[in-house]
Amino acid sequence: MKKILISVIIICLFSLCMLSLVSCGKEHQHAWDNGTVTAEATCTDPGVKTFSCTECSETKTESIPASGFVLGLSG
Numbered sequence: 001m002k003k004i005l006i007s008v009i010i011i012c013l014f015s016l017c018m019l020s021l022v023s024c025g026k027e028h029q030h031a032w033d034n035g036t037v038t039a040e041a042t043c044t045d046p047g048v049k050t051f052s053c054t055e056c057s058e059t060k061t062e063s064i065p066a067s068g069f070v071l072g073l074s075g
């Protein structure tokens with residue numbers, strides 16, 4: 001009877017291990033490309049640069065600061 005209990009515990013632990021391995025396996029160090037400017041930054045509005053991972057289809061965006069960040073100019 002004890003052997004069965006031990007086997008059940010081992011199977012449970014094993015399943016938990018496998019589950020955590022699977023969820024961990026999805027995470028990997030993304031290899032971001034150089035990025036593509038998807039929205040050009042203007043003098044006043046920030047732009048958007050999109051990076052995509054070369055190993056998976058994951059994408060991330062980064063804002064490009066507005067180029068003409070000079071205050072006090074008329075116009």
Ligand SMILES: [Zn+2]
Nearest residue numbers: 030053056058
């Ligand atoms: Zn990736």
